[in-house]
Amino acid sequence: MSENSLSSFSSHVDPATTPDNVIKALSIDNLIFGLDHGQLDILLIKHREGISAGRWALPGGWIRYDENLRDAASRHLLELTGVSDLYLEQLKTFGRVDRFPNERVVTVSYYALVSAEDYDLAAGHNAADACWFNVRALPELIYDHAEIIQYGIEQLQQNVRRRPIGFNLLPEKFTLLQLQELYESILGTKLDKPNFRRKIMKMGLLASCDEKQTGVAHRAAKLYRFDEQAYNTLMEKGFSFEI
Template sequence: MSHSFEHGSEIIQEDEELEPFPPPEGVMRGLSIDNLIFGLDGNELKILLIKHGEGIRKGHWALPGGWIKLEEDLREAATRLLKDLTGISHPYLEQLKTFGKVDRYPAERVVTIAYYALVSADDYALMAGFSASDAAWYNIHDTPPVVFDHQHILDYGIDFLKHQVRHKPIGFNLLPEKFTLLQLQELYEAILDIKLDKPNFRRKIMKMNLLKPCNEKQQGVAHRAANLYRFDKDAYEKLTEQGFTFEV
């Protein structure tokens, strides 16, 4: 049976008949992991992709993932696969969703569990390894065609991240200890992919009582130095536990 997956104007056409690519010994058959690693790069939101170096989609881009070893917990598998494929060690991986359409993988029935993390892209030097021949960051709006149902998984993850940032202080840990209101606004703009009204944004942020003024200004900038703020630790932890509503 033939399957095709659309990506913009391009279509990845799966082969008419594919022999199952046998998993290695000691792994769970029919169950896999896929990681969505979102990276903030300045004011851009990017996704980490790897290029398959072997298997039925050799040479194609994909989310970093693979098989789960029999003795591994799920998060341990996600962390291992991410490090083996990209060189990134990141302990904070959260489970996103399970994807299990019957025909999502062409050679046999495979259910995948997706994990996600939001990181600072420039904090990591990528190093492709294991079954990946390459690893790279791509703007979420300018990705190459990806295998299987990975575009669907990515789209779901982007929507989830946009919802989370309106209700949890997600990504705030990517800011330096002391930051400007503009840096905080750019964090929201990168994730939500919208341009925010500066006065309105600042008014809503200050109403949350989340920030404390440092009584300092930026140093060594060509433009007018802005005031620096830090997070109120108690307020931050409370919002993390209870959540909030931030409509922009």
């Protein structure tokens, strides 16, 4: 492969200007799920240049020889979207032979759950744009990114039933309706309101903030917060979280 073709090949994914410093057959892709007004979103970028210019993708790129995998994931997220200080968990490695055009590239995916309203996006480097999209109304994506997202959603649906990870998607103070909308958005199904509230309150994982919503047209609802200390104490006693 010529130097020019290598430069073109690298520019569609990674903002780095020194292709010789990256592992050319290994990349990173980030799945950042965020909740926005009861809607489950995912963070995508639009590529500015290269063979995928003008198309939407997961934020990611090449891994440098001198950085750890999670460091590479964090770097790309910051450079491409302006989002930082996230705890990223490794999701899965995707290595289908034909997943990348004309090259053999394996990608390691990372994911995080956040409250979308807490982050201001700022597209940078070879990203022309960075936006939140409803996971059920995605634009056409490059390569196998739709497959990666679908896998991420399926894992999220399984995990959110067994662990209280969904609280990461909510603001610090939330209503029971917001909590129910969160689970409905992730699971893609309508939940029975009385049953859901009874089950959640019976777990003893919510602490009252002794506050109510403000600035709403409807009757103000009570605000709660996730009591992590109570959860840890229950786990030591063999507590099983299940929605």
